[in-house]
Amino acid sequence: MSLQLLVYHNNSAVFFPLFVHGVELNLQTGGTLQELLCDQLAIAPRILEDRLQTIMLNGKAVDDPGNIIVQPNDTLALSAAMPGLAGAIMRKKGRYAVLRSQINLSGNCREPQDSPIMKNRITIKLFNLITRELGPQLLDRGVFVKTANLQEMFQKRCLSIKKDCSQVLLNKKRIVLKKFGFKQIMEKIKKQEYIFLQVKT
Amino acid sequence: MDKILRINMGGLKGPEVAIDTLGDYAGLGGRAMTSTIVAGEVPPLCHPLGKNNKLVIAPGMLSGSAAVMSGRISVGCKSPLTGGIKEANSGGQGAQVLARLGYAAIILEGKPLDDTLYKIIINQNGVTITPANELKMLGNYDLVSIINKEYGAKVACISIGPAGEMKMSAATVAFTDMEQRPTRHAGRGGVGAVMGAKGVKIIIMDDAGLKMRAPADLEKFRIANKLFSEGLKKHSVTGEGLPTFGTNVLTGVINEAGAFPTNNFSTGRFEGAAKISGEALAELENSRGGEGSATHGCHKGCIIRCSGTFTDKEGNFLTKQPEYETVWAHGANCGIDDLDTIAMLDRMDDDFGLDTIEMGATIGVAMEAGLAEFGDSKAAINLVKEVGKGTPLGRILGNGAAVTGQVFGVERVPVVKKQSMPAYDPRAVQGIAVTYATSPMGADHTAGYAVTANILGVGGNVDPLKPEGQVELSRNLQIATAAIDSTGMCLFIAFAILDQPETFQALVDLIGSFSGQKFTADDLTALGKSVLEKEIDFNIRAGFTAKDDRLPEFFSDEPLAPHDVVFKVSDEELDQVFNW
Structure with missing residues (x-):
């Protein structure tokens, strides 16, 4: 099931809270994390180097994304620089990385035959300023979200979403919001665990 | 002065x-x-x-x-x-x-x-x-x-x-x-x-009629202050992250790392973390109080403005933006995922005059003791009310987690030197644990907060790839922090002066031009070291020994989910922290 929204003025920020919960994408696994970020998610190498200061794969801190192979069902978390000692410790390639040695992911490179290239579901979480920077392009591309999270978001931000939306498509059929609001949409999708959400501006 | x-x-x-x-x-x-x-x-x-x-x-x-x-x-x-x-x-x-x-x-x-x-x-x-x-x-x-x-x-x-x-x-x-x-x-x-x-x-x-303190060298001071301000504003943490989300920006990543102590340090991830994250808090504050409510300074002259204003559902001021440690202590550590409850507890702590970290840790211990269920918001509020009223139960809780654990027979009590640990599980982030264990202050994240150690060059250059660096780094961080704490500077300047040598130099020049005396990075290091030496000496004379520089036993015995890690730094290594 899919839900496509067209919003005014590049205003997809209202959907950013979904990224803290995590969204899912079908991506090729078996390659390196750096390839996934730069080639598949089209993140510029400069952003990867300068802005993505903390990268975690399955809860473990990554210092060298070029040395990590992404596996099916992995969970990837991306964050900008964070404050304090904890922020410094979690930073990739930081001088305080040793202080988190118990949760470092220092390299899981395998031979290609061990990890065949194929498309699999990967969970992506975006935090803080990174959400603003990468969120719109992921929403534009489309992401799978847990229906429960979407439901909660519609309940909290119904007015704001309605105000910003110029067009809504449910399973590619246009919905007129005045007659057919989010309540009815949620009613239709509630039995689905996930829904494909695409937000274009 | x-x-x-x-x-x-x-x-x-x-x-x-x-x-x-x-x-x-x-x-x-x-x-x-x-x-x-x-x-x-x-x-x-x-x-x-x-x-x-x-x-x-x-x-x-x-x-x-x-x-x-x-x-x-x-x-x-x-x-x-x-x-x-x-x-x-x-x-x-x-x-x-x-x-x-x-x-x-x-x-x-x-x-x-x-x-x-x-x-x-x-x-x-x-x-x-x-x-x-x-x-x-x-x-x-x-x-x-x-x-x-x-x-x-x-x-x-x-x-x-x-x-x-x-x-x-x-x-x-x-x-x-x-x-x-x-x-x-x-x-x-x-x-x-x-x-x-x-x-x-x-x-x-009341300072009515009085002027700002004047620097000894006004021109140098002005230049240094300008450079220092510019350095803070251009850095992504002090110029963007902290003003936008406050210190609670840490919740998402610390939880993801499995280092977010939950239900009295029984696990490292909290299911409700997204609901109490910095992102959620900032959005709630801005939606209730108007855009910009999540960005506010706590004193004149603050340009980072990591605080904010929390208004209740009716639009009335309730409290300042709860800090990361408060959100963790009264939130995840007690199994509570409701920001309104956490803000109310913060308000009550401020009103009664209670440490939010100590109280959050104490309520967590009380919940483990069976005084309330984890996640029970009303019960948490009532327990803090008991403290404010000074009931017999409140007197116990108001004396902290160590006393509460002792009274109710709880083994899992997250304290060092009887002071409750802050919001980072020492099993997942062992370097912070070294500071928790050895700080003369008791378990304290800010004791080793100032990430300036390598710029200061204290204790030589540490190889971050070697595990033994944890002890050395902790020592250096504690020295740097003691120095920053003496200047009156907010510790949140630390990131900018770590990353930007010119900003660090501006800080040194700021101190030097203000006092009119030649001041170098070495002087700042010497200051931090002398402070720590006095503090450690006091504690030794008060009867403290190396045995007090230890984490509670359960951190070595109980693996922490999701990574199933235990604290592994040896006693011998801990004893080397202040062996300078």
Whole structure:
């Protein structure tokens, strides 16, 4: 099931809270994390180097994304620089990385035959300023979200979403919001665990 | 700041005021001042609530000047919570106003002969102390409101709530912010109980008619201050992340790392983390209070503005933006995922004058003991109410997690030197654990917070790839932090001065041009080291040994989910931290 929204003025920020919960994408696994970020998610190498200061794969801190192979069902978390000692410790390639040695992911490179290239579901979480920077392009591309999270978001931000939306498509059929609001949409999708959400501006 | 205000609360005819010259304390500020005085003047074996303990309140070296971010103030004493030396510091207006009044420190000493409660008024004409029994057992909010009516809305207040009057070991000393709200606290170690033991409810400071402290070399100072400000503004943490999301920006990643202590340190991830994250908090504040509500400074001269304003569902001010540690302590650690509940608990802590970290950890222990279910918001609020009322149960809780765990027979009590741990599980982030274990302050994340160690070059260059670097790094971080705590600078400057050597140099130049004396990075290092040496020496004389520099047993025995890790740094390694 899919839900496509067209919003005014590049205003997809209202959907950013979904990224803290995590969204899912079908991506090729078996390659390196750096390839996934730069080639598949089209993140510029400069952003990867300068802005993505903390990268975690399955809860473990990554210092060298070029040395990590992404596996099916992995969970990837991306964050900008964070404050304090904890922020410094979690930073990739930081001088305080040793202080988190118990949760470092220092390299899981395998031979290609061990990890065949194929498309699999990967969970992506975006935090803080990174959400603003990468969120719109992921929403534009489309992401799978847990229906429960979407439901909660519609309940909290119904007015704001309605105000910003110029067009809504449910399973590619246009919905007129005045007659057919989010309540009815949620009613239709509630039995689905996930829904494909695409937000274009 | 050329004088020290000493008030003997035990005078035969009431409090006795003496204004001293600086003497041997010349040039000191903040933590360097409080720890030097406590280490030199307080008998280490004295009772923390007795006549021989002293409460020292000292603005930082740069406080009261035009230097940005210089509004931190230190409060020191022998801690009723840990039994060792304590320095707790705070933002708010206190540092700037006290420094402009010319006082490098206020020292409260002696013990009142009866239970009269006093207020102290300090302005440019001098010091007045009057009985104020009508203020007894008032919460900090009502107290400040009454004081504002009598003394105007431009004074700065240093006060205690009921917890301080009841001499609870979790009691804080509160400082008013720019809006005359008692939202800033020297929180840790029970410093409020010592103020209560001295019979002082509130210190009212009025700097009307006084100017900023002038630097010795104005031109150099201006240039350094400008460069320092620019450095903070251009850095992504101090210029973007902190102003946008506050310190709670950490919740998402720390939870993801499995280092977010949940349900009294029983697991490292909290299912409800997204609901209490910095992103969610900022969105809620901005939606209720208007865009920009999540960005606010705690004192004049703050340009990072990591705080914010939390309004309730009806649009009324409830509390300042809860800090990351508060959100964790009253949130994940108690299984609570509701920001309104957490904000209410923060408000109550501020009003009663309680340390949010200690109280959150204590409620977590109480929940483990069966006094309430994890996740029960109403029960958590009721438990803190018990503390405010001073019921028998409240008296137990108000004395912290260690006492509560002992009373209720709980084994999993996350304390070092009886002080509760903050929001990072030491099993997942073992380097922080080294600081928790060895800091003379007890478990304290800010003791090794200033990530400037390698720039300062203390202890040689550490190879971050070697595990043994954890001990060395912790030592260096503690030295750097002690130095920053002495300047009056907010610790959040740390990231910018770590990443940007020119910003670090601007800080050094700021201190040098202000004092008019040649000041180098080596001097800053020496300052931090000397502070730590005095603190460690005090604790040794108070009876502390290496056995006190240990984490509770369960951290070595109970694997922490999701990574199933235990604390592995050996006792021998811990004993090397201060072997310099």
